[in-house]
Amino acid sequence: MTASTIAAIATPPGSGGIGIIKISGKRSLEIAAALFRKSKAGGPAQSAKNDVVKNPGFLSHRLYHGHIVDPRNGNVVDEVLLSWMRAPHSYTGEDVVEINSHSGTLLMQHVLNLVLQQGAELAGPGEFSKRAFLNGRMDLTRAEAVNDLICAESASALKIAAAQLSGKLGERIQRMRSVLISLLSDVYASLDFGDEIEGPENRTAAAARLQAEVLNPLAKLVQDHHELGYLRSGIDIVIAGAPNVGKSTLMNRLAGGDRCIVSAQPGTTRDVIEQRIMIKGLSVRLSDTAGLHESSDPVETIGVAKAWQKIPGADLVLILIDASRELNDWDVRLFERITACGVRALLVVNKIDIETPPFRKSLRGLENSLPRVEISARNGQHIELLEEEIVGQVTDGRIPDASQKIVPGLRHKHILEKTRGACQDALRGMQNQEWTEIIAADLEAALRNLGEITGEHYNEEAIDALFSRFCIGK
Numbered sequence: 001m002t003a004s005t006i007a008a009i010a011t012p013p014g015s016g017g018i019g020i021i022k023i024s025g026k027r028s029l030e031i032a033a034a035l036f037r038k039s040k041a042g043g044p045a046q047s048a049k050n051d052v053v054k055n056p057g058f059l060s061h062r063l064y065h066g067h068i069v070d071p072r073n074g075n076v077v078d079e080v081l082l083s084w085m086r087a088p089h090s091y092t093g094e095d096v097v098e099i100n101s102h103s104g105t106l107l108m109q110h111v112l113n114l115v116l117q118q119g120a121e122l123a124g125p126g127e128f129s130k131r132a133f134l135n136g137r138m139d140l141t142r143a144e145a146v147n148d149l150i151c152a153e154s155a156s157a158l159k160i161a162a163a164q165l166s167g168k169l170g171e172r173i174q175r176m177r178s179v180l181i182s183l184l185s186d187v188y189a190s191l192d193f194g195d196e197i198e199g200p201e202n203r204t205a206a207a208a209r210l211q212a213e214v215l216n217p218l219a220k221l222v223q224d225h226h227e228l229g230y231l232r233s234g235i236d237i238v239i240a241g242a243p244n245v246g247k248s249t250l251m252n253r254l255a256g257g258d259r260c261i262v263s264a265q266p267g268t269t270r271d272v273i274e275q276r277i278m279i280k281g282l283s284v285r286l287s288d289t290a291g292l293h294e295s296s297d298p299v300e301t302i303g304v305a306k307a308w309q310k311i312p313g314a315d316l317v318l319i320l321i322d323a324s325r326e327l328n329d330w331d332v333r334l335f336e337r338i339t340a341c342g343v344r345a346l347l348v349v350n351k352i353d354i355e356t357p358p359f360r361k362s363l364r365g366l367e368n369s370l371p372r373v374e375i376s377a378r379n380g381q382h383i384e385l386l387e388e389e390i391v392g393q394v395t396d397g398r399i400p401d402a403s404q405k406i407v408p409g410l411r412h413k414h415i416l417e418k419t420r421g422a423c424q425d426a427l428r429g430m431q432n433q434e435w436t437e438i439i440a441a442d443l444e445a446a447l448r449n450l451g452e453i454t455g456e457h458y459n460e461e462a463i464d465a466l467f468s469r470f471c472i473g474k
Ligand SMILES: Nc1nc2c(ncn2[C@@H]2O[C@H](COP(=O)(O)OP(=O)(O)OP(=O)(O)O)[C@@H](O)[C@H]2O)c(=O)[nH]1
Pocket: 242, 243, 244, 245, 246, 247, 248, 249, 250, 261, 262, 263, 264, 265, 266, 267, 268, 269, 270, 289, 290, 291, 292, 350, 351, 352, 353, 354, 375, 376, 377, 378, 379
């Protein structure tokens, strides 16, 4: 357990009914008690057990009404509710005090300052969660899930975080670890006792077990990261095309608002405009971009460059073309250049309400090289079809129930792949009758790697980096 006592404002800044100042560490109750004047004089009822003996006047996990008083002048600062959660039965596993004050930026800062003046240190981002992890209150996957819950931007992201917080990913990892431990103990035994354990049939059985109980589940987790990652973080869709084809009109239509300027003048949009929207339950970051063409205007040129930067990283690009005019060489070159980026793309034929007869002939086969939807962004025709096609491109047509899913994040995926490499080496060793020591080393590496996901094995820098992405007060 860490020696210092830390404190921070745990609720978001701004005015509101209640704000919470959280203190964690050995001195938390002593510090809070120095600032708190309880409403009713005297201690709690006789039922008080150890808590009262150790900390006169306070029972763990109870709420106390009273006032925060500035000890330097006796002035009342706020009327509050105070709770004390005795170690180890708290979020961090340490003594924790929470002061529920009224929420105002200055007021809470004042209360926090008083707490710091009593000797608490200001908590860094994620420091409460880091202590919870270091004190064994939760493994790394669950600590990460707490942050995911806070940052979730869609219902599916919330469900995945909740499943991870309940320990689903951690349990899956632990199951594979225990298989590796069991395989390793057989390998060690064969080192001690020689051939009778290490015979070829035992190696075949060990290889089969490694494949079925570790390598296959590892592959499935990596696959789910790729295929279901959109449930966690949503997808990036970029609307791209020549000037004036109706990109901003489509953005406004899909977002159901008036976010982007639309005008008959080409070159209206000059920057990337992002908006988070939901399409049939799918969380989407939608980007409208500047019309792609060669411009002499320096501002427009920057906008076009930004659009090109955005395209390769998209999960899906909607390539818009305009049915009210013939396609020209530039349109075709644009189409080819976008598809050459290797991104998933959809051809969206816009303005079908004013389609011109020569348009079809000018398509030159483009219409068959990508999935295609024909719409009128202005009057909303076939927008529903477009939305279905978008969802179909990312999923197999149906968004699965995220509460049943384990979807590893990016950090997990990297470690899972590393583990897979080590397991494949061990498997090859078993199949090729390699030295037992070499197989043992590969299995040990795999075990260590998996331990990085749950936090059994960690290096301090990586842990600091991970928790520093959390918010202050969590
Ligand atoms: N008739 C018709 N007009 C449309 C449709 N979509 C867009 N327009 C019109 O086309 C013009 C250009 O629309 P924008 O949405 O500004 O086009 P853009 O691709 O964003 O243009 P830039 O930002 O200049 O590249 C506007 O006058 C729109 O009203 C459509 O489906 N049908």
